[in-house]
Amino acid sequence: MSNIKKLNRAAKIIGRQIFPAVGFSSWLRQTRSALLKETGVDVPCGECNACCKSAYFIHIHPKETRTLSRIPKKLLFAAPGLPKGHVLLGYFENGRCPMLINDACSIYAHRSLTCRNYDCRIFTAAGISPGETDKVQITQRIRHWKFSYPTRRDRDQHAAVKAAAKFMRERAACFPAGAIPGNVTQLAILAIKVYSVFLKYIDESGKIKRISSDSELAKAIMKANAKFEAGRHTPNK
Numbered sequence: 001m002s003n004i005k006k007l008n009r010a011a012k013i014i015g016r017q018i019f020p021a022v023g024f025s026s027w028l029r030q031t032r033s034a035l036l037k038e039t040g041v042d043v044p045c046g047e048c049n050a051c052c053k054s055a056y057f058i059h060i061h062p063k064e065t066r067t068l069s070r071i072p073k074k075l076l077f078a079a080p081g082l083p084k085g086h087v088l089l090g091y092f093e094n095g096r097c098p099m100l101i102n103d104a105c106s107i108y109a110h111r112s113l114t115c116r117n118y119d120c121r122i123f124t125a126a127g128i129s130p131g132e133t134d135k136v137q138i139t140q141r142i143r144h145w146k147f148s149y150p151t152r153r154d155r156d157q158h159a160a161v162k163a164a165a166k167f168m169r170e171r172a173a174c175f176p177a178g179a180i181p182g183n184v185t186q187l188a189i190l191a192i193k194v195y196s197v198f199l200k201y202i203d204e205s206g207k208i209k210r211i212s213s214d215s216e217l218a219k220a221i222m223k224a225n226a227k228f229e230a231g232r233h234t235p236n237k
């Protein structure tokens with residue numbers, strides 16, 4: 001049994017769970033790398049499977065043949081707005097994924113990239129809620145994640161990710177139509193991709209002070225996203 005599992009088992013006695021804090025810069029670097037390389041992330045979930053019970057549609061790429069072969073076709077439907085072959089796995093009325101059986105993923109070794117890449121710490125990083133009504137379990141979970149800040153850079157990067165998410169939410173009208181996702185998961189991921197735009201606006205006290213206009217910032221964000229996407233690998237699973 002891992003130390004985390006031992007701690008969590010002990011913690012159940014007092015009705016709470018213990019989650020390890022992770023350095024923000026280290027987490028950010030690994031998360032951006034996983035997004036670029038489509039390798040999946042190593043999340044210390046312990047016994048938590050809240051994301052499998054939180055009413056998520058799971059996108060599956062047509063190249064993910066091992067995943068597709070393990071899911072009954074009747075549970076899949078065409079993904080709106082994506083090319084032919086891209087599908088979504090739906091969820092039951094209670095928000096549970098149909099592949100979650102006896103509280104465990106029945107296709108764990110072959111789960112999709114969407115599932116492998118899911119890391120609910122993106123919401124803690126971006127300072128946004130995953131959704132109070134249909135994502136109750138995830139919302140509770142993210143309250144327990146803690147980042148640590150061993151250096152000034154850790155704090156500055158976290159402030160920049162939060163500032164990027166806030167700006168894109170509040171100034172969506174400055175961007176071309178459809179550029180800012182309405183989906184909060186995608187918004188948090190976008191903030192992680194473009195955070196560096198805000199780094200230069202952080203003052204000595206760690207606060208964000210802007211001198212650029214909203215439209216200039218929006219352009220810089222679009223450029224940063226295009227640069228990030230240009231480095232992304234194509235899934236080949």
Ligand code: SF4
Nearest residue numbers: 052097099100105115
């Ligand atoms: S496929 Fe497995 S990992 Fe993905 S949401 Fe369903 S139960 Fe969870």
